[in-house]
Every structure is written in structure tokens, then in C-alpha cells.
Amino acid sequence: MSLSQQTVEQLKSAAFIVLLFASWEASCVVFSVSPIVLPRPSAIFSTLILQMPALWPHILQTLVTTMVGFAAGMVIGVTLGAVVGMSRTAYNIAYPLLVGFSSIPKVAVVPIFVLWFGSGAVPAILTALTTCIFPIVVNVATGLATTEPEMEDVLKALGANRSQVFWNVSLPRTMPYFFASLKIAVTLAFVGTVLSETVASNRGIGTVMMMAASSFDVPLAFAGLFALALLGILLYAVFALIEQRICGWANRKQEFAMA
Amino acid sequence: MTEPTLASEQPFAKVAQLENVQVRFGKGSNTFLALDRTNLTVRPGDFVAMVGPSGCGKSTILKLVAGLLRPTEGYVFVAGREVGSEKVGIGMAFQNPTMMPWLTIRENIMLPLKIVKPYADTFSRDKHTVFRDRAEALLTKVGLSGFGDRRPWELSGGMLQRANLCRALIHSPKLLMLDEPFGALDQFTREELWSVLQELWMDTKPTVFLVTHDLREAAFLASRILVMSARPGRVTDDRSVGFARPRTLETTFEPAFAALTNDLRRMIVEARKA
Numbered sequence: 001m002s003l004s005q006q007t008v009e010q011l012k013s014a015a016f017i018v019l020l021f022a023s024w025e026a027s028c029v030v031f032s033v034s035p036i037v038l039p040r041p042s043a044i045f046s047t048l049i050l051q052m053p054a055l056w057p058h059i060l061q062t063l064v065t066t067m068v069g070f071a072a073g074m075v076i077g078v079t080l081g082a083v084v085g086m087s088r089t090a091y092n093i094a095y096p097l098l099v100g101f102s103s104i105p106k107v108a109v110v111p112i113f114v115l116w117f118g119s120g121a122v123p124a125i126l127t128a129l130t131t132c133i134f135p136i137v138v139n140v141a142t143g144l145a146t147t148e149p150e151m152e153d154v155l156k157a158l159g160a161n162r163s164q165v166f167w168n169v170s171l172p173r174t175m176p177y178f179f180a181s182l183k184i185a186v187t188l189a190f191v192g193t194v195l196s197e198t199v200a201s202n203r204g205i206g207t208v209m210m211m212a213a214s215s216f217d218v219p220l221a222f223a224g225l226f227a228l229a230l231l232g233i234l235l236y237a238v239f240a241l242i243e244q245r246i247c248g249w250a251n252r253k254q255e256f257a258m259a
Numbered sequence: 260m261t262e263p264t265l266a267s268e269q270p271f272a273k274v275a276q277l278e279n280v281q282v283r284f285g286k287g288s289n290t291f292l293a294l295d296r297t298n299l300t301v302r303p304g305d306f307v308a309m310v311g312p313s314g315c316g317k318s319t320i321l322k323l324v325a326g327l328l329r330p331t332e333g334y335v336f337v338a339g340r341e342v343g344s345e346k347v348g349i350g351m352a353f354q355n356p357t358m359m360p361w362l363t364i365r366e367n368i369m370l371p372l373k374i375v376k377p378y379a380d381t382f383s384r385d386k387h388t389v390f391r392d393r394a395e396a397l398l399t400k401v402g403l404s405g406f407g408d409r410r411p412w413e414l415s416g417g418m419l420q421r422a423n424l425c426r427a428l429i430h431s432p433k434l435l436m437l438d439e440p441f442g443a444l445d446q447f448t449r450e451e452l453w454s455v456l457q458e459l460w461m462d463t464k465p466t467v468f469l470v471t472h473d474l475r476e477a478a479f480l481a482s483r484i485l486v487m488s489a490r491p492g493r494v495t496d497d498r499s500v501g502f503a504r505p506r507t508l509e510t511t512f513e514p515a516f517a518a519l520t521n522d523l524r525r526m527i528v529e530a531r532k533a
Contacts, residue, residue, distance in 0.1 A: 150357045154426075157325040157351040157436065158374045168370065172361040249361045249410060 039219040048223040059227055061203040062193055065121050066235075069128025070189040074182070077133045081140025085174075091145065102134040106192055110199045119200035124193045131192030132185035139181035143174030176250035179243035186235045194228060273339070274434060274466040275301045275324050280333035282319050294319050295491035297333075303433070304464045308471055308481035310523055312531045316492025317470040321436050324468060325349050337434065348375035350427035350435045350465070354442040356419035358411035364422050365407035368394045371430040378430055397425040401455050417448035421455065428459055435460075437469045441476065450508060453479050457505055474520045474527075479506055486523060488530045496526055 003011070021041045027033070028040040035043060048055070084094045106127055113123035151169050160168070197206025205224045212220035244251070282294040294316040301307055309317040322328035323335045326342045326349070335342040337349075350371070358367045372378040372390050382390070398404050401421040411419060420440060427435055440456075441449040457480060460467060471477050477484050478500060486496035500519065502510050510516055 148355075148357065150353050150355055151359065153322075153325075153327055153353075154351050154357055155370075155374060156327055157349045158371050158430075159348050160374045164374055168373070169359065172359065175361070247361065 036216055036218050039222050043219045044222040044226055047219040048226055051220060051223060055205075055208065055223070055227065058203060058205050058208045059231070061121075062190075062197065062205045062228075063231060065124045065197075065204060066128050066186075066189045066193045066231075069125040069193060070132055070186055072125070073129040073132040073185060073189065074136060076129070077136030077181075077185070078140055078178070080133075081137040082144065084137065085141035085144030086170075091141065098134065098137060101130075106131045107195055107199070110196045113196070114200045119202070121201070121203075124196035124201060124204065124206075127196035128189040128192035131195075132189035135181040135184045135188065136178070139177040140174060143177030144170055147173050172247075175247045176243075179239065179247060183236055183239045183243065186239055187232045190228060190232050190235075273300050274303050274305070274337070275299075275468075276334075276336040277320070277323065277330075278334040278336070280323065280330045280335060282316070282323070282328065283331040292491035294323075294330075295493050297492070297494060299485070299494060301466055301468075303466055304482075306460060306467045306469070306480060306482040307485060308469045308477035308483070309485045309487060310471060310474060310477050310527065311485075311487030311492065312489045312527055313472070314490050315487040315530070316490065317487060318438055319492065321438055321468050321470055324434065325351060325436050347434065348430055348432055350430065350432035352420075352423045352427040352435075352437050352440045354439040356411070356416075356423040358419055358422060358426075360411050362411075363407065364403070364409050364411065364414065365391070365394050365398070367411065368397065368407075368422060368425045368429055370426060371432075375430045375432075394425070394429060397429055398422075400459065401425055417444055417452070420444060420448075420452060424452075424456060424459060428463070428465070431463055432465055435465045435467045437467060437471075439470055439472065442472065449473070449476070454505075454507070456480060461504060474523045475511055475516075477523065478502075478516055478519045479511060484523065486526045486530070495530065 025040050025042060028038060039047075080094070080098075083090050084098075085091070109130060110123060110127055113126045117123050117126070147170050151173070152165050155165050155169060193204065194206040194209075197204035198210045199206075201207050205228055209221045209224040212218070212224065277297050277299040280294060280297045281292065283290050284293050285291055297316075297320070299320070309320060311317055319328065323330060324337060324342065326337070326347075337347055348371070358364070359370070362370070369386060369390055372386075372393075373382045378385075378390070395404070395407060398407055401424060403418060403421050403425070406414065406418065406422075411422075414422065423440065427437070437456075441452050444452065453476060460480075467480075469477070469480060481500050483497070483499050485494050487493065488495045502513075502516065
């Protein structure tokens with residue numbers, strides 16, 4: 001029996017993950033680590049499953065908040081990125097601002113959002129938005145700004161106007177940059193949401209974890225972490241799949257391997 | 260009565276015309292003259308090759324006519340109108356094949372039909388029928404039949420340049436701009452593509468501007484050769500090339516061919532010294 005190269009690779013990575021959890025479990029048992037310090041993975045998983053009915057609304061809340069913030073961040077990020085990428089002046093003006101903005105720790109912004117909008121979903125959405133926007137802006141701008149001038153010249157010589165050049169060259173050329181940023185941005189949006197939820201909210205995984213930690217229910221806190229990680233992987237996978245569908249051309253090696 | 264007729268015929272007598280054109284690059288005190296006082300008239304069906312030392316403004320002329328660059332002084336006319344005032348739909352091919360990697364070879368070749376009128380008006384209707392056949396016919400002509408569904412990175416440099424010629428010609432442009440299209444290819448592929456290009460040109464006789472460093476290429480393909488001086492560029496020699504068509508590789512071994520290329524080489528060497 002011979003497995004394909006790809007299957008072997010997948011089996012290897014799955015085996016590594018299993019091994020990681022197994023050694024975690026084993027060290028907890030061998031060194032008799034208190035579950036208040038570090039619970040065993042089996043305990044975390046069973047908590048996750050047993051508490052699922054209670055956790056589910058919070059997971060849903062976090063997911064919805066993240067997606068709303070991410071969607072808004074995507075719209076604003078693409079718009080900003082397009083402006084910055086297509087105009088030299090806008091690039092020069094906006095870049096230092098963007099870098100400064102992205103250097104601000106988002107945890108410092110949450111109290112301000114809470115001050116403006118009260119606690120709840122709104123500051124969480126805004127935090128998710130501000131956390132995920134930077135990679136989108138930078139990638140869209142880079143994709144647009146680095147379009148080969150000769151590709152544009154071919155179309156301009158044909159008499160193409162600005163919008164035709166945009167739709168036929170700039171936009172498809174930027175797609176791989178855009179999707180690469182989406183994969184990163186969607187996980188960052190999670191970070192933003194949970195950050196805000198831990199500070200000021202009464203729903204969401206962040207809130208659950210804060211409450212669990214303060215009542216020393218460490219397995220539940222870890223279950224929250226696991227739920228977050230799983231959601232993150234899920235969303236990353238969704239966007240990776242969309243990327244593969246829309247701009248598989250940018251991934252030529254993989255395509256060769258599959259052919 | 261004769262006056263209006265003459266005026267309306269004028270655009271057809273000259274496809275492109277440069278009048279006292281100067282191009283200056285740079286800003287402030289850091290400027291240089293790329294092209295100096297250039298006058299040039301090109302008639303329909305001319306196959307003009309431009310040779311000269313590097314940096315002499317050959318590509319600048321090409322970009323002027325294609326409307327990608329504005330002259331600092333003087334006028335550029337294409338089809339009797341000042342360039343840029345009307346969309347002409349010029350075909351263009353560079354040394355870098357610039358095939359869009361997100362499109363198949365056939366979609367790449369059909370791209371001009373999506374832009375240039377009147378084809379653009381019916382593009383969505385005809386792209387699976389008439390236009391597809393048109394692309395396929397061109398692909399067959401350059402020896403790429405069956406490669407239409409491939410992606411650009413699956414093709415070799417020579418094949419990409421063949422596809423590039425198809426894309427430059429699919430909308431039957433009156434003007435074809437070639438900026439060292441075969442510059443990055445090996446000698447054998449290059450000579451093969453000379454014949455391909457000559458054949459394509461003889462089909463529809465567009466007016467061609469060819470920028471090249473290869474004097475044999477210029478002598479093989481062109482019906483007219485312009486020699487340019489070192490920067491600031493000026494046209495120092497303008498001669499027609501009379502070898503019968505279709506020219507073959509045998510033509511390049513004729514004494515007259517060798518004499519022509521030697522002559523061109525001598526002029527360019529002098530231009531470099533000056």
C-alpha cells in the first residue's frame with residue numbers, strides 16, 4: 001500500500017498534534033500537576049463537551065461579534081488600502097498614521113470604546129475591527145502599488161480607461177495579497193473580540209474565561225481557550241479554502257502537484 | 260471640392276507623425292533630454308525598426324506613439340489626430356511577455372477584444388464563439404494550438420512570446436508596437452519567431468514600430484530602419500530595406516544583408532563615441 005505524498009504529510013502533522021496532547025497529559029500525571037495550575041487535556045475536553053450547552057451561546061456571541069467586526073474591518077480596510085495603494089500622496093500621508101495606529105496596544109483602546117459606547121457587543125466589535133484592519137490595508141495597498149507597469153501599459157495602449165485597468169489588472173493582481181491578509185485578519189479579529197469581552201462584557205467566551213478564572217474553574221477557562229483555538233482554525237480554514245478557489249493561480253506549485 | 264477629400268484622406272496617408280518632439284525626464288535641475296527635436300512620419304504598412312545605442316530614446320518614441328507618454332514639446336499625431344484624443348487600440352508587446360497569470364493563455368490573448376471597440380461591445384456574447392475561434396486560429400498560426408487552456412507559467416519563454424504576439428494582433432490593430440519582443444530569447448527561437456512575425460505581418464500589414472538591439476533582426480524584419488544617436492536621441496539615418504518577402508534565413512546570408520548590418524553597426528559605434 002502506498003500513500004500519496006500529501007496524505008503522508010497530513011498524517012505526520014496529525015500525529016504530531018496527538019503526540020503533543022499525549023505528552024501534556026502524561027506530564028500532568030507524572031508530575032502530578034494540580035488541575036488549578038494546568039488541567040489535563042482530557043479534563044479540558046470533557047469540560048468543553050459537558051459544558052457545551054452552557055458555553056454554546058457564548059461561543060455564538062463571540063463568533064458573531066468577530067464576524068461583524070471582521071466584515072466591517074474588511075470593507076474599511078479594502079477601501080483604505082485601495083486609496084493608499086493607488087495614490088502616491090495618500091500612501092505618503094497615510095502610512096506613518098497607519099503604522100502609529102497599529103502600534104497602539106488594542107487593550108488600551110477598549111476602555112475608550114467602553115467609555116463611548118458602554119460595555120457589551122459594540123466595543124467588542126470595534127476592537128475586533130481595529131485589530132484586524134491593519135494587515136488588510138497593508139496587503140491591499142501593496143498588491144495595488146506593486147502591479148507591474150508593463151501589464152498596465154499593455155492595456156493603456158489598447159485605450160483602456162482607469163476602471164478597465166483596475167478590473168482587468170489591478171484587482172485580480174491584488175487578490176492573492178487580499179486573501180493572504182484575510183486569513184491573518186480573521187484570527188486577529190478573534191483576539192480583538194475576546195480582549196474586549198474580558199474587559200467589559202457579560203457575554204462571549206472572553207467573559208466566560210474571566211468568570212471561570214475568578215472562580216478558580218481552571219478547566220473551564222482552558223475549555224474557553226480551546227474553543228477559541230478551534231474557532232480560529234475553522235475560520236482560517238474557511239478563508240484558506242475560498243482563497244484556493246479564487247486565486248489558485250497564485251499557488252502554482254500546489255496546482256502542479258495536484259495535476 | 261477637392262480640398263475636403265484630401266483632408267479626409269490625410270489620416271490614411273500617415274499613420275503616425277512626430278513633429279519637433281522633445282522629451283525631458285526628471286524634475287528641477289536634475290533633468291535630462293531623452294529625445295531631441297525628432298521629426299518622423301510613418302506611412303501605413305511601414306515596418307519600422309529603430310536601432311541605436313542603449314538609452315537613446317527608442318522606447319521613448321514607442322511610448323509616445325502608444326500614448327503612454329506625453330512629449331515635453333512638439334506634437335505626436337496618430338491616425339491624423341493628436342495622440343490621446345481618440346482611442347486607437349494599439350497592439351503592444353514587450354520583452355517581458357506580461358501574460359496575466361490569473362488568465363489562461365486563450366483568455367490572455369482575448370483580452371484586447373474586451374477593451375477595444377467594436378469588439379468590446381459584443382465581448383460577453385462572442386467570447387465563447389467567434390472570438391474564441393479567432394484566438395484559436397492565431398494560436399495555430401504561431402504553433403501553439405492546444406495550449407489555449409494552459410496557464411502562462413506552464414509555457415516556455417519562447418512560447419510565451421508567441422502568445423504575446425497573438426495578444427498584440429488579435430484585434431487587428433493598425434499600429435503594432437514591439438519593444439525588443441525577442442530580446443530575452445535564444446538565437447534559434449528568435450530566428451524562428453522572426454518568420455512567425457513576418458508571416459503575421461504579411462497577413463494584415465499593420466504599421467509596426469520595432470525597437471531592437473539585434474541588427475540582423477532589424478534587417479530581416481523591417482521595411483525601414485531608423486538609426487538613432489546616443490542621448491539625447493535623434494534620428495541620424497533613415498533607410499528603406501528592399502529585400503523581397505517573405506524573407507528567409509537564406510536572406511541573412513546574402514552579401515547585401517551582411518553589408519546592411521555592417522553599415523548599421525558602424526553607425527551605431529560612431530553614435531556611441533559621439
